C-alpha cells in the first residue's frame with residue numbers, strides 16, 4: 001500500500017542550508033548548539049567512525065533485505081524484528097521494509113541478536129561494532145553540546161544515553177525503488193517511504209547510502225531535502241532533548257520520500273535514556289519554575305504513550321504546561 005503526497009520541489013544541486021559540523025574541532029560546540037536551535041538537525045563530518053565498518057554493515061543489511069520474504073518474516077516481531085510497510089501498530093504505512101533492534105549495552109541477551117542473528121556471523125558482529133562506535137560518537141557530540149550550552153558537568157546529557165540500562169534502538173531501513181513514481185497516471189505525486197514524525201528519544205544518528213529521500217520540516221513549515229552523503233552522519237534532536245532544553249532545541253519533523261529508480265538503505269541509532277529517567281527542563285537552562293514549558297515525565301511514561309500514537313502525532317502536546325505564563 002502506498003501513501004501519496006503532493007509533489008515537492010527538489011533541492012537546488014550544490015546548495016543546502018543544513019549545518020555541517022566538524023566534530024574534530026572542539027570549537028564546533030557553538031555551531032552544534034546553533035544547529036540544534038535553528039534546525040534540530042545537522043550533518044557531522046570528521047566523526048571517527050570507520051568507513052569500512054559502515055560498508056560491512058550496509059552490505060550485510062542489503063544481503064538481509066535480499067532474502068526471500070518467507071525468511072525475512074521469520075524475524076518479524078514487535079517492537080523488535082522485521083517489518084514491511086506497517087510502521088508501528090496504529091495504522092501507519094510506508095514504502096519501506098525494516099529491521100528494528102534493541103541496541104542496549106546488554107543487547108547480546110536480546111532475542112533478536114541471539115535468535116534471528118543466531119550465528120555469531122559478520123552481520124551480528126558488524127551490528128555490535130557499529131552500535132559501539134556510533135554510541136561513542138553520540139556521547140562525544142552530546143558532551144560538545146553540553147559544553148556549548150555552558151552546562152556543567154560535561155556528561156550531563158551523555159550519561160543519559162551511555163549507562164548500562166539506557167534504551168537505545170538500531171533501525172535498518174530499506175526503501176526499494178517504487179514503480180508508482182514513474183507512472184504517468186500518478187500525476188507527479190510523491191510516495192511516502194516513512195511518514196512525517198519526530199523521534200521520541202534524546203538524539204538520533206542516521207547514516208544512509210547515496211540515495212536521497214530524507215526531508216526535514218523547517219520553521220516556516222516547508223520541507224527541505226537532505227542531500228545524501230554516505231561518508232557523514234546526520235543527527236536529529238528528539239522530543240526528550242527538546243523538553244530538557246525547555247524548547248530551545250527543536251525536535252525536527254522529518255520524513256522519507258521513496259525513489260523511483262534507486263533503493264535507499266539507512267541505519268539509524270536512537271539514543272534513549274533509561275526507563276526510570278526523569279525528563280524535564282534542566283534547571284540550569286531556566287531562571288525560575290514558571291518558565292518551564294513542560295511537565296516532568298519519565299522516559300517509560302513517554303515511550304509507552306508514544307507507542308500508542310500515530311506517526312505524525314504531536315506527542316509532546318499532552319506534556320505542555322497548561323498554566324505556563326510567558327515572561328519575556
Ligand SMILES: C=C1C[C@]23C[C@@]1(O)CC[C@H]2[C@@]12CC[C@H](O)[C@@](C)(C(=O)O1)[C@H]2[C@@H]3C(=O)O
Pocket residue numbers: 079087088089090092100169171197198199200201270306307308309310311
Ligand atoms: C507509529 C509509531 C512507530 C514508532 C512508534 C509509533 O507509535 C510512534 C513513534 C514511532 C517511532 C519514530 C522513531 C523511531 O523510528 C521509532 C522506532 C521510535 O522509537 O518511535 C518509531 C516507532 C516504531 O517504528 O515502532
Ligand SMILES: O=C(O)CCC(=O)C(=O)O
Pocket residue numbers: 171173194199206208214254255256266268
Ligand atoms: O530511513 C530514514 O532515512 C529515516 C527514517 C526515520 O526517520 C526513522 O526511522 O525514524
Ligand SMILES: [Fe+2]
Pocket residue numbers: 197198199204254
Ligand atoms: Fe525518524
